[in-house]
Amino acid sequence: MSPKTEITILILAAIAAGIILKFGFGGERDFENAALGTLTVQYQAAGPEGVKVHTIKQPESEIASMLSHAQGSDALVLVLGNSQTHSINQKEKGHVVYPELLQNRLPDRIFLTNSLPNANLQEFYTILNWWNDQLDFKTVLIPVFMDDLREDGLRKDFLKGLVRDEHTIEPELDELDTEWNQILASFQNTQEEGTVSSEGIETPQERSEKYITSWLSDRSEMWRNRPNARGDLFMKLYQWRNQLFGINASTKRKIIPARYDKNLTALSKILNFCQERGINCVVYIPPIRTDVEVPYDLNEYALFKEEVQQITEMTQTSQFHDLDGIIPGKYWGLKASTNTDAEPELDFMHFQFRGHEILADSLEQILRRQ
Amino acid sequence: MIFNSVTFLLFFTAVTLLYWALPTKPRYWLLFLSSLVFYAFWRWEYLSVLLLSAVTDYFVARGLQHIPIEHKSKRKRLLAVSLTVNLGLLFYFKYLLFFTTNLNGLFESLGTVTRLPYWDIILPFGISFYTFETISYTMDVYRGHIKAEKKFITYGLFVAFFPKLVAGPIQRAAELVEQLKNRPSFQLGFVSEGLRRMLYGLFLKVVFADNIAGFVDEGFAINPSELAGLDVITLGFLFGFQIYFDFAAYSHIALGAAKVLGINIPENFNFPYIATSMKDFWKRWHISLSSWIRDYLYLPLTGTKVLVSTGTGGIGQSLTNQPTAKRKNFALFATWAIMGFWHGSNWTFILWGLYHAVFIYVERLLTPLRSRWPVFSSAWICWPLTLGIAMVSWIPFRAQSVGDTFIMFGKILNPQTLLGMNLRENTYLVAAFMLVLFTGTWAFSTYLKPWLDRNPAIGKPILFAQYTVMVLLVFVFLRPINQFIYFQF
Numbered sequence: 011m012s013p014k015t016e017i018t019i020l021i022l023a024a025i026a027a028g029i030i031l032k033f034g035f036g037g038e039r040d041f042e043n044a045a046l047g048t049l050t051v052q053y054q055a056a057g058p059e060g061v062k063v064h065t066i067k068q069p070e071s072e073i074a075s076m077l078s079h080a081q082g083s084d085a086l087v088l089v090l091g092n093s094q095t096h097s098i099n100q101k102e103k104g105h106v107v108y109p110e111l112l113q114n115r116l117p118d119r120i121f122l123t124n125s126l127p128n129a130n131l132q133e134f135y136t137i138l139n140w141w142n143d144q145l146d147f148k149t150v151l152i153p154v155f156m157d158d159l160r161e162d163g164l165r166k167d168f169l170k171g172l173v174r175d176e177h178t179i180e181p182e183l184d185e186l187d188t189e190w191n192q193i194l195a196s197f198q199n200t201q202e203e204g205t206v207s208s209e210g211i212e213t214p215q216e217r218s219e220k221y222i223t224s225w226l227s228d229r230s231e232m233w234r235n236r237p238n239a240r241g242d243l244f245m246k247l248y249q250w251r252n253q254l255f256g257i258n259a260s261t262k263r264k265i266i267p268a269r270y271d272k273n274l275t276a277l278s279k280i281l282n283f284c285q286e287r288g289i290n291c292v293v294y295i296p297p298i299r300t301d302v303e304v305p306y307d308l309n310e311y312a313l314f315k316e317e318v319q320q321i322t323e324m325t326q327t328s329q330f331h332d333l334d335g336i337i338p339g340k341y342w343g344l345k346a347s348t349n350t351d352a353e354p355e356l357d358f359m360h361f362q363f364r365g366h367e368i369l370a371d372s373l374e375q376i377l378r379r380q
Numbered sequence: 381m382i383f384n385s386v387t388f389l390l391f392f393t394a395v396t397l398l399y400w401a402l403p404t405k406p407r408y409w410l411l412f413l414s415s416l417v418f419y420a421f422w423r424w425e426y427l428s429v430l431l432l433s434a435v436t437d438y439f440v441a442r443g444l445q446h447i448p449i450e451h452k453s454k455r456k457r458l459l460a461v462s463l464t465v466n467l468g469l470l471f472y473f474k475y476l477l478f479f480t481t482n483l484n485g486l487f488e489s490l491g492t493v494t495r496l497p498y499w500d501i502i503l504p505f506g507i508s509f510y511t512f513e514t515i516s517y518t519m520d521v522y523r524g525h526i527k528a529e530k531k532f533i534t535y536g537l538f539v540a541f542f543p544k545l546v547a548g549p550i551q552r553a554a555e556l557v558e559q560l561k562n563r564p565s566f567q568l569g570f571v572s573e574g575l576r577r578m579l580y581g582l583f584l585k586v587v588f589a590d591n592i593a594g595f596v597d598e599g600f601a602i603n604p605s606e607l608a609g610l611d612v613i614t615l616g617f618l619f620g621f622q623i624y625f626d627f628a629a630y631s632h633i634a635l636g637a638a639k640v641l642g643i644n645i646p647e648n649f650n651f652p653y654i655a656t657s658m659k660d661f662w663k664r665w666h667i668s669l670s671s672w673i674r675d676y677l678y679l680p681l682t683g684t685k686v687l688v689s690t691g692t693g694g695i696g697q698s699l700t701n702q703p704t705a706k707r708k709n710f711a712l713f714a715t716w717a718i719m720g721f722w723h724g725s726n727w728t729f730i731l732w733g734l735y736h737a738v739f740i741y742v743e744r745l746l747t748p749l750r751s752r753w754p755v756f757s758s759a760w761i762c763w764p765l766t767l768g769i770a771m772v773s774w775i776p777f778r779a780q781s782v783g784d785t786f787i788m789f790g791k792i793l794n795p796q797t798l799l800g801m802n803l804r805e806n807t808y809l810v811a812a813f814m815l816v817l818f819t820g821t822w823a824f825s826t827y828l829k830p831w832l833d834r835n836p837a838i839g840k841p842i843l844f845a846q847y848t849v850m851v852l853l854v855f856v857f858l859r860p861i862n863q864f865i866y867f868q869f
Contacts, residue, residue, distance in 0.1 A: 011836060011843075013572035019840060020575060023847030030852055160804070163598065185603075215421040218387045219860055226386070239856045251809065268606035268802035 031232055035239040049345050050360045051101040052093075055110035055123050064109060064123040066096060068171035073144075076122050080145050083120045087112075087149045087377070088141055090134050091125035092158055094296060097360040099343035105363035111370035116377060119148075126168040130161035130269075131276035136169065136190055138280060140177045147289055149380065151373065152280065153296035156306055156314050157359070159273045160266050164190060166197045173197045186275060259345060259355040260305050265314070274321060281325040291328035292376055293318065297369055299358045301339030333372050341365040381421040381542075383633045384585050385860040391418065396640055404563045408533050411541065411560075411641070418542035419505070426504040429469060434539040436465040437514040441521040441528035441535075455522060462518040466511040473503050478725035506546035508722060510539055512672055517553040519676055523686065526554045534560055543637040547630050549648040549668035552690060556643070564642040577636030583850045585629035586857040592622040592814070595807045596778070604784045608800025609792040612775060613768075614811045615803075619778045620771040621814040624652065627666070646692050651822045653770065656762040658739045661770050662695040670695045673719055681711035695740075712744075713737045723777070728785055732776040739769055 057063035062075035080086055089095065089109045098105050109123040122145075124137055134152060141147065166173060178194060179187045226233040252258065277293070284291045295315050298304055304311060315332060322330035341364040345357035361369075381388050395414045399407055420427055440462040447455050480496045487494050517538070520526045529535040538556045564570075599615040607615075631648035638645045648667050655661035662670045674695050675686050682703040703711075713734065720733020743750075753761075772792065776785040791797045801808065832839035 011833065011839070013568040015840070016572040016576065016843075017568065019844050020572075020579075020847055020851075023844055024851045026844075026848045027852035027855060030848070031855065162804075163601070189601075213422055214424070215381055215385065215387055215860075218421070219385050222386045222390065236856050243853075243856065251806075264801075266802055266804065267800065268602055271606070 028232065031235070031239060035235065035242045049343060050097045050099050050357065052096050053098050053101065053105070053107050054096055055107050055113065055121070057110075057113060057120075063113070063121060064096065064107075064125070065171075066124075066126055067168055068124070068174075070170075070174065073171050077144055080120050080122055084146075084148070085119040086145055086147045087119050087121045087151065088138065088147045089121055089123040089125075089151045090129070090137065091123065091151075091153055092129040092155055092359075093125070093127040094153070094155075094359050094361075095123060095125035098366065099345075099357055099360045099362045101363065106366070108366040108370040108373065111366060112373060112377070115370065115374050119377075126165075128158055128161050129155075129168075130158050130163075131273040131280065132162070132186075132190065133164055133168065135276045135280050135283070136164055136172060136177075136179065136194070138283065139179050140169075140172045140175070142283075142287065142289075143175075143177070149290040149292065149377065150280075150284060151292045151294070152277075153294055154277065154318050155296055155359075156265070156311060157263060159270045159314070160263060162266075162269045162272065164193045164197075169194075169197070183279075186272070186279070259358060260302070262305050262307055264307060265310050270314075274317060277318065278321055278324070281322060281328045285325040285327045289327065290380055291322075291325070292331065292373070293322040293328055294331040294373075294376075295334045297337040297361065297365065298334050299337075299339060299342045299356065299361075300335045301342075302356060305358055329376070331372070331376060333369065336372055337361050337365040337368050341368070381418045382860050383630065383637075384582060384590075384858060386858070387421065391421075392637060392640075399641055400566050407563060408537060408560070412533055412537045415537065415540040415542040415545060419540065419545060422505050423502070426502075429473070429504050429507065430510055430540065433466055433469060433511055433514045434536055435532075437462050437518045437539075438529075438532055438535050441518050442530075444518070444521045445528035449524070459518060459522050462515065466515050470507060470511055473501055473507055475721075475725045476501060509548045509550055510545065512550050512669075513539055513553075516550070516672060516676060520553060525688065526557075529553070529557055541638070541643075543634040543641075543643075544645055547627070547634075548666075549631060549634065549645055550672050551645060551668065555646065555690070559643050567642070570642045571640055574636040574638070574640030577632045577639060579636075579847070579850055579854065581629040581632030581634075581636060582854045582858065583629075584625040584632065586859065587853045588814075589622050589626035589629060590857065590859070592618055592625065592810065595804075595810055596622050599803055599807060600778055600780070602802065604779070604787040604791070607788065607791055607802055609794070609798035610800060611802050612788045612791050613772065614808055615778075615788075616771040616774050617811045617815065618807065619774045620653070621811070621818065623774065623777075624649075624665075624818075651818075653767055653818055654763065654822050655766050655770070656759070657743055657766055658736060658769060659695060659743055661766060662736075662740075667692060669719075669722075673715060677718060678711055678715040681714060682708055709741065712741060716740075727782045728776045728779055731782055731785060732773060735773050735776065739773075 052066075054062070054064040054066065057079055061079050062072045063079060065072040065076065089112075091109075095109065096107060098107060109121050113119075113121045122141075124141065126133060131154065138150060171177075172194060176198060178191045182188050182191060223233075281291055281293070283289075295318065306314075315334075319330045319332075322328050341362050343357050343360070343362055345355055345360070381391060391414075395410065399410055402410060416427060419430060440458050443458050444455055447458065449455070476499065480498055484495050487496075517526075517535075521528045529538075534557055535553075537560055538551070538553050541551075541556065544551055596615065596619045599611070599618065602611075604612075628649045635645050635647070646668060650664040650667070652661055652665035655664050671690065671692060675690075678695070679686050684703065716733040716737035717730050718733070719736075720729040720731065723729045723732070772789075775788050776782070779785040779788060832842060
């Protein structure tokens with residue numbers, strides 16, 4: 011092939027790539043919330059007169075509002091959770107999530123909620139550690155999802171408050187504390203788009219790259235849309251993978267032993283942390299759809315519940331509750347397909363508003379008994 | 381400056397346009413000055429280290445040129461100046477901390493209160509590469525393979541030529557200086573071939589290497605005692621692909637950028653994971669380094685006279701003399717320990733080097749047997765075996781410590797800990813996908829591409845589709861978030 015032909019093909023390919031980028035990547039789907047699908051809506055609990063009392067990514071404005079709202083209260087409850095806490099399946103007007111219902115039913119207490127998709131217990135531990143520096147909590151609600159014990163590490167995107175405050179776990183009691191502190195420290199140095207690592211000093215390369223990328227972002231929508239295009243591409247890969255291996259929401263998830271053990275160690279650390287500070291801990295197995303076969307190995311699931319109970323009962327300030335079957339099948343729903351099929355799938359994690367009411371009933375009773 | 385950045389793409393475009401617009405004479409200056417700018421975009425103050433190494437060898441080589449060959453001791457003394465300066469720079473910037481840490485550890489274990497001070501030293505980018513180039517230049521003049529270059533600008537450009545300055549390929553003066561002197565006139569073929577290679581390189585780096593990095597980092601962050609043998613093997617494969625895509629990407633971009641300017645740089649990789657022996661692997665992996673090590677370390681250690689200087693071929697050149705088995709084996713293990721240490725100032729790298737030495741040694745022992753094996757064994761037995769050995773070799777290269785390495789090796793060797801899956805499922809999938817992709821690409825370029833080249837009616841649309849996907853993905857993923865791994869060496 012002649013050089014002229016090859017260069018012509020290259021130029022045409024660049025034009026074609028531009029057209030595909032312009033029209034083929036909307037970037038409308040958030041990869042972190044892929045599991046929600048389109049039938050489930052994200053909703054953050056609000057306090058009296060709409061005050062912000064629920065955070066997901068800990069932006070400064072939400073945290074400031076929560077701290078101001080909680081000031082002076084001696085009956086603070088910290089609600090930790092995952093996407094179940096901030097999602098409503100088939101939401102209609104007026105539907106809210108269980109932390110808001112709890113706040114309405116128990117007005118003598120102040121409920122602050124911090125939930126993050128696929129939250130693992132290591133993240134709960136670091137978040138609790140940070141919240142404890144801000145406020146004195148009387149009670150903490152900790153759902154332990156078997157699904158999330160497959161996750162590992164900390165995610166910068168959901169720990170913005172900790173990053174802002176350069177928070178560290180102190181004292182470092184063991185290797186895990188050291189590991190998490192190293193991760194938190196690494197967030198301080200994590201490079202943003204347009205930068206390269208260079209021992210903390212901004213090099214001419216970094217300065218020029220920042221300038222050029224910001225110049226491009228200001229002038230080119232296509233350039234600005236690149237992170238969304240990356241999200242779209244990963245989403246497609248995720249769907250193709252699911253299609254290829256026949257994975258859907260009902261597929262059984264096996265535990266990953268190392269991660270499982272690490273997360274349960276994190277649970278122990280949470281409970282010890284609370285005991286040392288006189289914080290009541292409500293540990294519960296969260297609701298899951300039980301009218302169909304659960305997406306876990308049944309033996310592993312039974313063992314998991316047993317282990318969580320045993321760990322919880324080792325400290326005196328914590329109590330264990332198994333709430334997994336409290337929400338009937340009719341109050342759950344479907345989610346959009348997680349593979350390339352258009353068929354909706356069963357949603358095992360996110361229930362309808364009625365489910366939030368039932369969960370709030372159970373938690374209310376538990377909290378009233380304290 | 382790093383290749384996977386918009387800054388570099390703009391810089392390179394400007395340099396290329398100016399280069400071909402200028403008359404031939406000032407092109408030297410343009411390339412030399414732009415190479416200094418390229419380096420200064422990282423840290424301008426470290427240009428002094430680069431220039432110190434270059435200037436020293438320029439004058440040493442000039443001196444050697446003027447001393448008659450009979451004055452051996454005088455010539456050796458001059459050569460020693462070059463080696464002292466270059467290896468001294470390497471020692472100070474790269475190995476001082478290692479020796480300080482180890483000596484302090486030794487003092488502590490002996491119960492003495494003596495402690496050496498720790499100095500805060502930044503490793504200059506590319507020091508391992510350009511010092512090897514300046515050493516090879518002086519050695520070649522010393523051996524009489526080349527004449528010392530009179531013009532500093534030509535010689536300086538050989539050392540600082542920006543496409544290969546930071547991470548190679550490690551080039552020989554004889555291969556580059558002549559091209560710089562001849563300065564070819566513009567050909568469209570330079571641009572088409574060069575851009576193709578640059579696109580391949582950017583694609584491998586930003587689409588594959590950078591995206592595999594997350595899985596590798598996550599896997600190696602796990603306490604090794606929590607891993608099973610299968611996890612360790614998977615991580616070895618994944619890191620093996622990451623470092624290959626990363627380094628081959630750098631080499632593609634280096635070769636491509638030089639080609640656009642009409643200059644040829646020798647190939648550094650040739651599908652290394654297709655190798656059917658470890659010796660074969662080192663003829664395909666980082667070829668310029670293994671050739672350098674062969675000519676300036678291994679052959680001299682065996683007492684063999686080096687007759688030509690070339691950055692091609694890799695290890696495995698036939699010996700012109702017959703050293704004793706003992707001497708050959710000593711040379712083998714010493715060379716590989718140094719080769720490992722060149723990669724990084726940590727015991728893990730020495731262990732990595734010795735691991736390779738052991739397998740090459742075993743291959744030597746088995747060579748007489750291998751010639752009697754049936755032909756098919758090469759493809760169906762030797763390839764997977766070599767692939768496994770090569771991939772597992774990356775464990776010490778990437779592990780945090782020698783202790784972690786042994787724990788991880790132990791997991792593979794102990795049948796009770798061999799099976800188990802403690803990584804995210806996607807980690808295994810990505811490793812498997814990369815293996816299929818790598819072998820598929822090799823098969824495509826070996827069997828299908830020549831056919832497509834002969835049938836342009838089919839070949840052109842396929843090339844168009846290939847370029848479209850590559851340009852699109854490079855545009856979407858281009859972010860200088862990860863440096864090339866070999867920058868740290």
